[in-house]
Amino acid sequence: MVSRDIATDVSRRQILKGLTGAAAAGVAGVSSAGTTAADHGAGEPVALQYFHEDWPTITDDLSRVSEVGIDAIWIQPPQKSRLTPGHEVRDGRGEPPFGYQPVDLLDFESVMGTEAELQTLIDTAHREGVEVYVDTVMNHMAAGMNFDNFPQFSWNDFHHQGGIPTWAYGFDPEDDRCFENGEPRDPDRIECDPELVEKGSIENLPDLKQSSEYVRTKLYNYMQKIANTGADGYRFDAAKNMPEWFFRQHANPWAENDFGGMFRVGEVFTTSVELAQQYADTGMHVFDYPLYFAIEDAFNHGDMRVLEGAGLIAQDSARAMPIVENHDTQHPDQYKLAHAFVLGAAGYPMLYNLYPDEILGDADFRNMIWVKKNLAGGSTIWRHTDANLAIFERESHLLVGLNNGSTTISQWVQTSWSDQILQDYSGTGEPIATDSEGWAYVTVPAGGWTYYAPTGESETGIQDGATYEIRNAYSGKYLDVAGWSSADGADVHQWSYHGGSNQRWTAEALDDGSYRLTPAHSGKALDVSGPSTDNGTNVHQWRWHGGDNQRWDIQSVGDGYRVSSRHSGKCLDVAGWSNADGGDVHQWEWYGNSNQRWYFEQV
Structure with missing residues (x-):
């Protein structure tokens, strides 16, 4: 039996829990050294429902989960469960997801993998800085079984009131x-x-008596076994079908006081904000199903006005977990636009796709996740809504524009900023200026979105003629010409700081708004080889000829700068997330993560 002392993970869990709480409240954080951009606040966390794969498959993907910026994953129930005839395993994937017809709550050898493999998943996630929330089924047991076959329960431990x-x-x-x-x-x-x-059976699943002290003892043991794996939280399945007092008096205090402050979120499938709030008030997050139904209406080419004031996020965003879809629901037609909303809005979003690569491998999703984690924060102020256009501000942090129509729409809106340049961090819009009274003219593309936030500078913040040492936000190493070479084609890579002139770059403003970057030791220019527009094309130095592959747009992105080549639109990127001396620097499409962000430290 694989087990772990709960106390060994308490300090890490409390630290992460504290960070999540601060982010959900929109508390500003301290910017990284070397950053000259505006302080946009601490950002807010993002979770991913990682279903349909076995434990080893999920484990193998956790480095990518971390790299994209996911803070936590929600995984399927680990206990031994009954498989119904409708369950299939296709290419190693389970659909519908397994685990929702429990047989033995304390046997974690399941179709998803062994208990040891589950432990490896959780340990690996923690090394990657990712939390793990485990689906926890306490409302019912498996259908169609003799009650004597449940090791923990018998006939008298269930309600027998029929279906609902x-x-x-x-x-x-x-x-x-x-x-x-x-x-x-x-x-x-x-x-x-x-x-x-609360006492009827969902789809003939025998309903447990939470009112029984004996049943509660067995459920306590189940939650304790999950906590002993080092998991960080629970997702309470079918929470609406269990009484509120059970969570208020038992499940939530167990998680908080006995099991080291475990995170918890309840499935309260309802259109009622009031009912969702009642379960949240027992001491847990809840999935924001009232918001989900508004999202479904708006982003099936519906009326965007339904979003304003919708859902639990409008009254208790600190307890709300917005969703666009999950394994029990369908997503709207305007799938990415709906995610652009939830990843700019308040609350702690839980992302899902039947195929996780559709999120983890997609540049738009990577950018939206970056925006949520770096720019989102503060209370919500709705600035404009009509049938096709919604614009809201996360006060003093982020201005979100959403257009579900078929044509580009522009609209004057009031903002919290006066006489400032706002940069679009979605990559689809041009910078805009606010006037002395805070008004801005926002243009949102057809079927698209914009994320505007202040750069913290009147323009780029880069001074014409100044010399900088350029440090990568991920590795902490510096842009460096290999071997101090002065030859054309000499490689540009990253290296530990030594203060040499091959790590010092002069920024010369050009008439088209871009910059020439010149290493002090050679007088040559930073240059994209070829010139190619392909991802992965090497960056080196070359004598100045003025081509677009030597012209660089330097854009503040909140925490550092994006440095992109004028000819390709692609940005300086440390290959393979290397943190080694000599790690290659090439061009790659922008997705906003730290290996593509650079700090300009003036010499």
Whole structure:
């Protein structure tokens, strides 16, 4: 049996929990040394639902998960579970996802992998700086089984009230079934029959009695076993079908006090913000299903006005986890545009795709995740909404524009900034200027989005004629001409700081707004070989000829600068995320991560 003392992970878990809390509240952080851009605040975390793969497959992908900027992954239930005839394994993938018909809560040898492989997944995630939230099924056990086959439970540990009819979920003042002795069964008038919702069976899955002290003891042991793996949190499956008091008095205090401050989020599938808030008030996050339904309406070419004030994020963003889709729902037609919304909005988003590579390998998603983690923060101020255009500000941090129409739309909006240049960090818009009263003219492309934020400078912040040492944000090493060579074609790579003239670069402003970057020792120019527009093309020095492959656009991106070649639009990138001396510097399409960001430190 693989186990671990809970105390060994408490300090790390509390630190990460604290950072997440600060980010969710929009608390400003300290910028990295060498940064001259504006302080955009600490940013906010992003989680990924990583389903349909076994434990070893997920483990092998965790370095990429970390590199993209994901803070936590949610994985499927690990316990032994019944497989229904509809389950399939195709190319190693499970669809529908496994684990939701538990048989033995304390046996973690499952179709997803062995307990040892689960432990390896969690340990690897922690080395990569990624938290792990484990799906936790405490509402029910597997359907179609003899009760004697459940090691922890027997007949008397379950409710036997039959299924849950659809009418029980929604209050209807004209339906007599919603009343008892003339009074509503639900005093809040949200559900017609809350007791039936909590004690009935979902799809014939036998419903556990959380009111039983014996059952609660077994559920405690289950949560403890998950905590002993070193996991960082729980996702409570079917939380709406369990009573609120169970979470308030038991599950959440166990997680917080007994198991080292484990994160928790509940599945409360409802259109009611009030019901979602009630479960959040028991001491956990909840998935923002009320917002999901508004997203579904807006981003199926619907009316964007439904987004303003929608969802739990509008009243308790610190407890809300927005989603665009998950394994139980469908995504809207305007898939990326919907994600542009949730990755600019308040709350702690949980991303999902049936195929994780559609998120982890996509440049647009990488950019949106970077924006959420680096620029998002502060309260939400809606600046404009109409049928096709929504513009909101994360106060003093980020201005988000979303257009679900078929034509480009421009709109004057009020902002929190006066007399400043705002840069678009989505890569689709041109810089805009705010006037003395904070008004800006925002243009959003058809079916697209913009992310505007101040650069912290009147222009780029790079001084014409100044000399800089240029440090990579990921490795901390400096842009360096190999071997102090003065020859054409000498390689440019990264190297530890030594202060030599082959690490000093003079920035000369050119008439088209770009810069020539000249190493002090040779007088040559930073140059893209070829000149090629391909990803991975080497960067070297060459005598100045004025071509676009020697002209560099230097753009503040909040934490450092993006340095992109005028001829290709691609940016300086440390190949393979190397942190070694001699790590190659080439050009690559922009996706916003730290191996593409550079600090200009004036000499």
